[in-house]
Amino acid sequence: MKPSGKKRKSTAPVGRPRSFDIDKALDRALQVFWHKGYEGTTLSDLTQAMGINRPSLYAAFGNKETLFRKALDRYADGPAAYVRQALEEPSARAVVERLLRGTVDLLTDPRTPPGCLMVQAALACGESADPVRQELASRRAAGEAAIRRRFKRAISDGDLPKNADCADLARYVATVIHGMAVQAAGGASRKELRRVAQTALRAWPV
Template sequence: MSDLTRAMGISRPSLYAAFGNKEETFRQAIARYARVDMAYVDEALGQPTAYEVAAHYLRSNVEAVTRPERPAGCLSIQGGLAGNPEDQRIIDFLAASRRAGEARFSERFRQAIEDGNLSAAEDPADLARYLAAVAAGIAVQAAGGATRSELQAVAERSLRAFPQTPAA
C-alpha cells in the first residue's frame, strides 16, 4: 500500500476514502485488470470456432504476460500464489474469479458443440480446464523469466493438442 499511495501521490486515508479498505481496493484493481489488461478474453470468446477461441486466447495471453512495460506474469495468478494465510479471502476471491473465467470457456465450447465446430465427444469443461492450466503455466513461466518466444512455442505446442475440427 505504501508503494501505491506513493505512486499516486496520496495518503492512505485518501486512498481508502476513494476505494474502500485494502481488500476492496485490491478487488477493484483486479476488476480493472480483467476489463483492460485481459480484454483479449472477451475477444477470444467471440471467435467463430472452438479452435480459434483457444488460439486467440493462448496467443494473446503470451503477449499480455510478457509486455515489456509491465511486470512479467499475471496479477491473478501471482496474487493467488503469493498470498499469506491472512489474505485467504483474497486468495479465495482470485480462485473464484479464475473458475468463473474457466466456466465462460466451458460454456463457449458447449456452444461450439451445438454449432457443429467441435466434436460432441469433447468435454467442454475439460477443454476449458486445459486452457486455464496452460495459460496459468505460461504466466508462471513468464514471471520466472521465460521469454516471449519461448512462451509462444508453448502456446503453439498446446494448440496442436487442441481439437481443430469435429471428428467425422
Template sequence: MKVEEASPAMGRPRTFDEEEALEKALRVFWEKGYEGASLSDLTTAMGINRPSLYAAFGNKEELFQKALARYDATYMRFVGEALAEPTARATAERFLAGCANLQTNRGDPRGCLGLNGALACGTAADPIRKVMVARRAEGLAAFRRRFARAKAEGELPADASPGDLARYVQTVSQGMAVQAASGATRADLHRVVELAMKAWPG
C-alpha cells in the same frame, strides 16, 4: 475523475486523478502481489496519503478488488474477443496468444495479476484468495460453455469434453504466466501456444 486529497494541514486540499492512482496501485499489486504490496508501497506509487486512499478506495482489500476490475476491463479485453471467435479452436488460440502477449508486454510487470496477485495468501488475506478462486471458476465456466456450444454444433468430436478443454486452456495460460514471471520471452510463449494447439481435437 479528480478527487480532493484528505489532509490535516490547513489550506486548499490537493487533488489527484482517481483513475491514474488506481492504475498505479494495480501495477504495484501486479508486481508485488496482494500481501507483498504494503500500504506504504501503494500510497507512494499512487502519490497520495493513507486518508486519501481510504476515502477514495476503501481498505487494501477493496483497493485490490477495484484494481482487479480495472485489470479485467483494460488488460484482459482479449478474453471476450476470444470467446466471440467463430470456432472453438480460434477461441482457444486467440486466448492463449493474448495471454502470451500480455504476460510479456514490455513496460508491464511479467506474468499476470491473477497469479502474481494472490496465488498464495495467508489467513488474513483469505478473502482475496477466495475472490481469485471464484474469478478463475467464472473464466473456466465461460470457456466450458463456449466449447459445449462448439460440440453441439458438430465442430468438436463427440468424445470431446468441453470441461476438460476449458481446463486445458486455463492451465496452459496459467503455466505461461509462471514462465513469463521467470523470464520466458514472448517468442518462447508463442511456441508453447503452437504446441498446445497441436493437441486440439479434430
C-alpha cells in the same frame, strides 16, 4: 424590525473536491499489485505510487482489499480484455488460439510486470489474505467456466463433436494459460512462450 426577505448563505463546509485522477490512481495501484502481489504490497507502496495520502485512499477506494478488488476489475477490463474478445471468435480452435496468443502478449509486454496478476497475486497469500485468495480462485474458475460454456456452444453449432468433453477442454486451456503465467514470472521470453502456445495448439484434441 422586519426580518429581511433575503436568505443567508449557508456557512456549512462543502466537501473538498478530489485533487487526483481516480482512474490514474487505480492504474498505478494495479501496477503495484501486479509487480509485488497482494501481500507483498504495503499501504506505503500504494500511497507513494498513487500520489495520495492514506485518508484519501480510504475515502476513494476503501481498504487495501477493496482497492485490490477494484484493481482486479480494472485488469479484466484493460490488459486482460482480450479474454472476453477471444470468446467471440467463430470457432473453438480460433477461441483457443486467440486466448493463447493474447496471453503470451500480455505476459511478456515490456510495459507491464511479467506474469499474470490473477496468478501471481495468489502465490504468496497467507491465512490473513484468505479472502483475497478465494476471490482470485473464484475469478479464475469463472474464466474457465466461460470457456466451457463457449465450447458447449461450439458443440451446438457443430464446430466440436458431440462427444467432446467441454470441461476437460476448458481445464486444459486454463492449465496451459496459468502455466505460461508462472513461466513468464520466472523469466520465460515471448519466443519461448509462443512455442508453448504453438505446441498446445498442435495438441488440440479435436
